[in-house]
Amino acid sequence: MVIAAVFAGGIGSRMGNSDTPKQYLELGSKPVIIHTIEKFFVNDRIDEVLVLCPKPWIAHTRALIEKYIPAGKKVSVTEGGATRNGTLENAIAYIEKNYEVDENTVIVTHDAVRPFITHRIIEENVEAALKYGACDTVIPATDTIVESENGEVISAIPNRKMMYQGQTPQSFRLLELKSVIASLTEDEKAVLTDACKIYTIKNKPVYMVDGEVFNIKITFPYDMKVADTLLKGKEKDA
Amino acid sequence: MLNQVYRLIAPGMIDVACTTPDIREKVILRPLYLSICKADQRYYLGNRSKEALKAKLPMALIHECVAKVISDCTGNFRPGDIVVPVPNTPTQDDDVIAENYRTTSHFRSSGYDGFLSDYVDITPDRLVKLPSSVDLKVASFTELISVATHAISRFDMFSHSRKDSVGIWGDGNVGYITALMLKAIHPETKLYIFGTVYEKLGYFAFADGTFHVDHVPEDLRVDHAFECVGGEASRPAVSQIIDHINPMGSIGLMGVSENPIAINTRMVLEKGLNLFGSSRSGVEDFRRTVEILDKNPIIPAYLENLIGSVITVRTIDDIHKAFKSDISRNFGKTVIKWEK
Numbered sequence: 001m002v003i004a005a006v007f008a009g010g011i012g013s014r015m016g017n018s019d020t021p022k023q024y025l026e027l028g029s030k031p032v033i034i035h036t037i038e039k040f041f042v043n044d045r046i047d048e049v050l051v052l053c054p055k056p057w058i059a060h061t062r063a064l065i066e067k068y069i070p071a072g073k074k075v076s077v078t079e080g081g082a083t084r085n086g087t088l089e090n091a092i093a094y095i096e097k098n099y100e101v102d103e104n105t106v107i108v109t110h111d112a113v114r115p116f117i118t119h120r121i122i123e124e125n126v127e128a129a130l131k132y133g134a135c136d137t138v139i140p141a142t143d144t145i146v147e148s149e150n151g152e153v154i155s156a157i158p159n160r161k162m163m164y165q166g167q168t169p170q171s172f173r174l175l176e177l178k179s180v181i182a183s184l185t186e187d188e189k190a191v192l193t194d195a196c197k198i199y200t201i202k203n204k205p206v207y208m209v210d211g212e213v214f215n216i217k218i219t220f221p222y223d224m225k226v227a228d229t230l231l232k233g234k235e236k237d238a
Numbered sequence: 239m240l241n242q243v244y245r246l247i248a249p250g251m252i253d254v255a256c257t258t259p260d261i262r263e264k265v266i267l268r269p270l271y272l273s274i275c276k277a278d279q280r281y282y283l284g285n286r287s288k289e290a291l292k293a294k295l296p297m298a299l300i301h302e303c304v305a306k307v308i309s310d311c312t313g314n315f316r317p318g319d320i321v322v323p324v325p326n327t328p329t330q331d332d333d334v335i336a337e338n339y340r341t342t343s344h345f346r347s348s349g350y351d352g353f354l355s356d357y358v359d360i361t362p363d364r365l366v367k368l369p370s371s372v373d374l375k376v377a378s379f380t381e382l383i384s385v386a387t388h389a390i391s392r393f394d395m396f397s398h399s400r401k402d403s404v405g406i407w408g409d410g411n412v413g414y415i416t417a418l419m420l421k422a423i424h425p426e427t428k429l430y431i432f433g434t435v436y437e438k439l440g441y442f443a444f445a446d447g448t449f450h451v452d453h454v455p456e457d458l459r460v461d462h463a464f465e466c467v468g469g470e471a472s473r474p475a476v477s478q479i480i481d482h483i484n485p486m487g488s489i490g491l492m493g494v495s496e497n498p499i500a501i502n503t504r505m506v507l508e509k510g511l512n513l514f515g516s517s518r519s520g521v522e523d524f525r526r527t528v529e530i531l532d533k534n535p536i537i538p539a540y541l542e543n544l545i546g547s548v549i550t551v552r553t554i555d556d557i558h559k560a561f562k563s564d565i566s567r568n569f570g571k572t573v574i575k576w577e578k
Contacts, residue, residue: 038239042309044317
């Protein structure tokens with residue numbers, strides 16, 4: 001079984017003057033989160049979709065799903081956590097409670113604010129998670145990455161050819177993910193906010209899936225403008 | 239849903255754009271294999287008039303494809319069904335004029351987005367289910383095969399009953415496919431192929447005779463003929479057909495020419511010839527084509543010879559590689575395995 005967990009936990013405080021979390025802003029004729037859910041809804045490798053969002057937004061999210069998503073595949077909504085790890089743990093707990101879980105159960109975790117995800121990225125995530133246990137979606141870094149330990153002086157400039165930018169999805173065999181998270185101390189949990197980083201620290205391999213430059217995360221008002229630009233010219237449909 | 243389409247924005251330039259298909263109203267397909275057509279190549283290279291390029295670009299290229307059904311809220315197909323999408327999209331009904339000749343019909347990759355996209359959204363009436371017997375790479379150019387099927391249907395509509403022999407002028411892809419489909423539909427008819435390249439004429443092993451156009455026996459006659467040449471060479475081809483066709487024969491014109499072609503009308507009149515044009519195809523032609531491919535396994539087996547190369551596409555650069563590889567091909571099809 002493969003379950004897509006759409007993380008809509010961010011409160012969107014960086015989104016200009018808008019108080020609405022960015023995943024609920026309209027892109028084209030629908031909220032961003034609906035575009036994202038639709039990508040998993042239509043993909044035949046995904047059995048069910050689980051949306052994790054802040055508690056005050058659960059009813060609104062359910063209403064949006066009812067309005068826009070057709071019947072057919074189950075799309076559930078539950079509360080996310082205070083942190084990304086917390087949301088991940090909530091997702092695992094929800095899945096274990098509501099579905100029959102075995103060693104081949106895969107969780108594909110994805111940011112609700114990345115609606116431009118493609119079919120290939122989802123397929124390759126599922127395949128890589130089944131084959132390697134864990135995967136991250138990345139694109140080669142185009143800017144030189146500069147490291148600074150004190151925020152004032154450069155301490156290192158890593159070789160750009162070895163640098164990648166992390167996107168989502170990140171996908172895992174669910175039971176293995178659960179045991180890896182359980183092995184963390186509370187202090188480690190507070191610091192290790194990225195599930196793939198947890199794997200690497202625990203010396204577990206994380207396979208890299210090719211992302212797309214346009215698989216952008218809508219974080220800033222500028223990103224919304226880029227997303228709008230990508231939507232231009234839709235009148236070419238036959 | 240947001241759907242990425244890979245559009246030609248200017249000759250040789252492809253960029254990503256997004257459309258927003260309604261998953262409740264459309265069948266959503268994932269392209270598996272696509273095939274490049276000469277018409278796509280003309281847009282890619284900019285070998286169309288400035289006016290045509292300005293009117294039709296940007297648009298996603300490619301109208302030959304086999305795809306998997308991903309989602310269908312209309313209830314006509316099941317996820318996993320393998321289908322061939324019909325690029326012709328009628329917008330009005332007409333009891334007389336076929337869908338592919340209606341001026342109101344839209345055609346994908348000719349002013350409207352073709353199939354070079356993450357998903358293809360389409361209405362269920364534009365889909366034909368593919369039986370598992372047909373190889374997917376061959377199925378990728380079902381559209382081109384259906385163009386031949388359509389031409390033969392029109393030939394049967396217009397031509398007289400004596401079909402002892404048919405000549406096909408043109409030793410390229412269209413000639414090869416038309417000859418094969420003619421052999422399937424009229425197995426008793428003698429097929430003669432006329433071309434300019436001995437190597438290509440050698441591929442027509444299933445025909446009853448092949449001739450270089452410079453060495454056609456003076457007394458050779460055919461009851462009917464198809465012109466599958468196109469371009470400037472259409473003129474000498476049609477001229478030679480008129481010389482070698484029996485009176486009251488029918489000539490199917492299938493080759494696309496950019497410029498007007500002179501025709502020996504004196505002999506057309508004298509012989510009482512019937513010239514008819516044929517272009518593109520409709521959903522019924524697709525259905526008939528798929529049925530023929532399923533019932534005559536020898537046809538797809540021959541069509542496999544047309545697969546010149548299979549190029550896996552994961553990036554826009556790979557799309558350019560596929561088109562550039564196709565430019566130098568004088569026979570066969572460039573098939574794209576779609577992994578973008």
